[in-house]
Amino acid sequence: MSDAWAYFDAVKEEYKETPIIGCGYSLGGGTTYCMTVERPDAFKALIQLAPFAGYHFVKHPCQAAANTISKFYPTLSVCPTPVDPAPHMVHYYDDPLQIIIDSTAASLVALDDCQKTVQANIDKLTVDMHVTIGDEENVVSRVVCHKIIKEAPAAVKEYSEWPGLNHYLFNNGLYLEDIIKNQLDFLERILKE
Numbered sequence: 001m002s003d004a005w006a007y008f009d010a011v012k013e014e015y016k017e018t019p020i021i022g023c024g025y026s027l028g029g030g031t032t033y034c035m036t037v038e039r040p041d042a043f044k045a046l047i048q049l050a051p052f053a054g055y056h057f058v059k060h061p062c063q064a065a066a067n068t069i070s071k072f073y074p075t076l077s078v079c080p081t082p083v084d085p086a087p088h089m090v091h092y093y094d095d096p097l098q099i100i101i102d103s104t105a106a107s108l109v110a111l112d113d114c115q116k117t118v119q120a121n122i123d124k125l126t127v128d129m130h131v132t133i134g135d136e137e138n139v140v141s142r143v144v145c146h147k148i149i150k151e152a153p154a155a156v157k158e159y160s161e162w163p164g165l166n167h168y169l170f171n172n173g174l175y176l177e178d179i180i181k182n183q184l185d186f187l188e189r190i191l192k193e
Contacts (some may be wrong), residue, residue: 002029008042019044021187022127026140026167027052030114033148037121045156045190046129047183050137051166052111053118054144115144122148128156130186132179134165158186 009094011020023034035042057119124181125148128163133145142161149159169179 004035006034021190021193022046024051027111027114029053030111030118033118034114036127037117037124040124040126043127045127045187046125047142047187048129048131049169049179050133050140051131051145052114052140053139053148055116055139070184072181084129085177088140119144122151123153126154128154128190130158130160130162130183132162132169134169135161135163135168136166139167156190 008020020043022035022045024032026032026045026049029046030053032043032046033051033053036046058101129149129150129152131144131145133140135142144171146159149157149188160179162169164180
């Protein structure tokens with residue numbers, strides 16, 4: 001989070017009167033949620049693509065090991081790259097966040113902390129937000145994303161699920177123009193306020 005705040009503060013210093021829109025994809029979305037919890041007035045609004053606030057699966061398979069070793073060996077890889085993963089585990093191993101492949105103990109603890117922070121502080125998400133997610137999301141929890149939109153006290157909350165899309169929303173270009181247009185329409189409405 002300190003890196004994110006350093007960049008944010010540098011931009012805010014340069015563009016003092018310009019409203020900042022927090023945009024995030026996956027873990028970047030989780031980071032902007034956490035930043036909003038820490039400083040509710042930091043962003044004018046949030047535009048999120050499949051924002052991380054909890055796993056699609058119940059718990060990260062290596063979380064217990066990461067929690068134990070992170071105190072002593074935070075840079076130790078706790079999830080070695082699989083040579084031939086079991087078929088039912090394949091969707092874990094292609095995650096762009098690298099939450100499985102070569103994840104360090106510290107990174108898994110940070111992800112766990114992020115989801116706990118967001119889920120425990122939904123009431124602090126007061127900025128307007130727009131969330132886009134695929135209806136076949138395979139990394140981030142759609143249930144948690146929907147809960148945030150439903151329970152956050154923001155005045156403007158928009159949530160859109162796109163059919164046939166998983167975590168890699170833009171890989172095949174399906175709906176790409178529509179998704180971007182949707183986000184730009186939201187942005188235009190917010191900036192007119």
